[in-house]
Amino acid sequence: AQKVTQAQTEISVVEKEDVTLDCVYETRDTTYYLFWYKQPPSGELVFLIRRNSFDEQNEISGRYSWNFQKSTSSFNFTITASQVVDSAVYFCALSEEAGSYQLTFGKGTKLSVIP
Amino acid sequence: DADVTQTPRNRITKTGKRIMLECSQTKGHDRMYWYRQDPGLGLRLIYYSFDVKDINKGEISDGYSVSRQAQAKFSLSLESAIPNQTALYFCATSDFSTSGGLDTQYFGPGTRLTVL
Numbered sequence: 007a008q009k010v011t012q013a014q015t016e017i018s019v020v021e022k023e024d025v026t027l028d029c030v031y032e033t034r035d036t037t038y039y040l041f042w043y044k045q046p047p048s049g050e051l052v053f054l055i056r057r058n059s060f061d062e063q064n065e066i067s068g069r070y071s072w073n074f075q076k077s078t079s080s081f082n083f084t085i086t087a088s089q090v091v092d093s094a095v096y097f098c099a100l101s102e103e104a105g106s107y108q109l110t111f112g113k114g115t116k117l118s119v120i121p
Numbered sequence: 122d123a124d125v126t127q128t129p130r131n132r133i134t135k136t137g138k139r140i141m142l143e144c145s146q147t148k149g150h151d152r153m154y155w156y157r158q159d160p161g162l163g164l165r166l167i168y169y170s171f172d173v174k175d176i177n178k179g180e181i182s183d184g185y186s187v188s189r190q191a192q193a194k195f196s197l198s199l200e201s202a203i204p205n206q207t208a209l210y211f212c213a214t215s216d217f218s219t220s221g222g223l224d225t226q227y228f229g230p231g232t233r234l235t236v237l
Contacts, residue, residue, distance in 0.1 A: 050228065051164075051211060051228035053227060097164070108166055109164075109166070111164045
């Protein structure tokens with residue numbers, strides 16, 4: 007079974023719309039970390055956020071916000087007022103204490119923001 | 122200058138050839154990783170190294186080998202390249218935080234490898 011599921015393979019939105027990228031994870035560890043990375047068309051991987059399992063506080067950074075809910079094993083990412091520069095593939099990843107903190111990635115969600 | 126560099130950035134080679142991908146970092150991190158990315162599959166871990174004397178296989182190590190020449194250098198080799206090793210390869214580094222637990226992995230720019 008996948009440990010990190012990003013059910014949305016591709017999403018298209020019109021500029022200025024809000025969009026939420028879903029991430030559902032599976033782990034038996036009590037200590038784990040969740041990440042989001044952005045991969046723009048240029049190909050590099052850009053770190054966006056890290057959350058540990060003991061901190062369910064939601065976070066906002068500019069137009070980006072993250073909703074971590076242990077009860078549903080989800081770590082969703084919302085972009086408010088999307089811009090063309092947000093077009094990228096977004097990866098959610100899990101790191102578990104029992105797995106020596108190796109990163110397990112979801113398959114990614116390709117976001118296209120249409121002007 | 123970039124903290125994590127990869128050379129070459131692009132490489133085209135033929136089946137059966139030996140090829141080495143190199144990764145260098147100036148972040149001072151102990152841990153280094155090699156991943157490959159295939160369309161629709163996300164990133165998968167090939168090998169990782171927690172220090173110069175510690176090398177570990179990842180999810181998909183068959184057909185690959187690695188060498189940790191120094192804290193700052195971690196090389197990935199394909200002894201006899203085959204077409205299904207065509208992929209985008211990423212190197213990453215991380216450290217162990219002083220408060221205990223994981224530090225974030227930071228990625229190099231990637232190497233696009235094509236095996237004909």
